[in-house]
Amino acid sequence: MSVTVNEALTTATTWLRDAGIPNADVDARALLAHAMDCEPSRLILMEDDEIHPDLFRTFDGYLASREKFQPVSQIIGGREFWGRWFSVTPDVLDPRPETESLIDVALQQGPFQRVLDLGTGSGILAVTLAAEWADTRAIAVDISKEAIAIATKNAAAHDVADRVNLIVSNWFDAVAGQFDLIVSNPPYIAAAEMAGLSPDVRNWEPFLALTPGGDGLESYRTIASSLNEYLADDGLALFEIGHTQGADVVKIFQDAGFANITVSQDLGGKDRVVAVKK
Numbered sequence: 001m002s003v004t005v006n007e008a009l010t011t012a013t014t015w016l017r018d019a020g021i022p023n024a025d026v027d028a029r030a031l032l033a034h035a036m037d038c039e040p041s042r043l044i045l046m047e048d049d050e051i052h053p054d055l056f057r058t059f060d061g062y063l064a065s066r067e068k069f070q071p072v073s074q075i076i077g078g079r080e081f082w083g084r085w086f087s088v089t090p091d092v093l094d095p096r097p098e099t100e101s102l103i104d105v106a107l108q109q110g111p112f113q114r115v116l117d118l119g120t121g122s123g124i125l126a127v128t129l130a131a132e133w134a135d136t137r138a139i140a141v142d143i144s145k146e147a148i149a150i151a152t153k154n155a156a157a158h159d160v161a162d163r164v165n166l167i168v169s170n171w172f173d174a175v176a177g178q179f180d181l182i183v184s185n186p187p188y189i190a191a192a193e194m195a196g197l198s199p200d201v202r203n204w205e206p207f208l209a210l211t212p213g214g215d216g217l218e219s220y221r222t223i224a225s226s227l228n229e230y231l232a233d234d235g236l237a238l239f240e241i242g243h244t245q246g247a248d249v250v251k252i253f254q255d256a257g258f259a260n261i262t263v264s265q266d267l268g269g270k271d272r273v274v275a276v277k278k
Contacts, residue, residue: 006047019067027072034076035059069199081124086154091146092122093209099185101266102240102273112181123151125183130160141169178232185240186219187212220249224256235278243270
């Protein structure tokens with residue numbers, strides 16, 4: 001029995017919605033488009049086209065994975081961030097639109113030649129900044145060797161592998177020198193909040209990249225204690241934060257001796273980026 005694109009999307013949306021998946025229609029389109037190797041926006045022009053049985057079986061497998069709350073980015077192998085495609089696996093955080101706020105702040109202040117990315121994950125910050133600034137050289141570190149492997153793949157995909165040095169390191173441990181810009185999207189979810197996360201995040205994304213335990217602020221305390229040593233004179237450090245953490249993170253860096261600290265908001269108007277100027 002043949003199935004058209006429209007019929008497949010209708011059935012898939014109902015299936016995912018019944019499974020409790022939010023934005024079921026968006027996910028169904030993304031998964032079918034990936035199976036058919038086209039942009040989701042093209043599907044509206046293909047509604048009456050019949051889907052080849054092999055492609056339909058692939059799509060069916062994607063739906064079965066999404067029904068288990070596996071993130072779409074893991075199923076299809078990547079996600080767009082700042083207009084570029086980044087490979088994503090269960091070893092790294094799924095890039096989020098909110099993190100683009102940090103890139104936006106950096107681009108307004110830059111360019112910077114020497115960049116350090118702490119806890120790089122898939123490499124979205126270091127790779128994006130190197131791709132935007134042709135003269136930038138970056139060091140990007142992560143405690144996970146699996147994450148470094150994914151970031152290495154993304155650096156190569158965007159032709160910046162020669163300018164982004166990826167290192168396995170616990171924060172500053174394997175880092176030397178000073179940097180004009182230091183960026184980080186560290187784990188910041190409090191231990192008590194973990195149970196309330198959506199199953200997409202709680203069950204599928206790397207635990208160590210989500211929370212440092214406790215009140216969720218330990219990563220900032222660790223970074224703040226060494227930041228002065230690695231941040232060049234007149235240097236800038238940018239940190240993504242949870243939207244309720246602005247005042248607490250500002251105090252952490254004030255207690256570490258920094259006075260020029262600002263908080264900026266994401267597109268939703270929520271506190272998202274703390275900027276520390278030396």
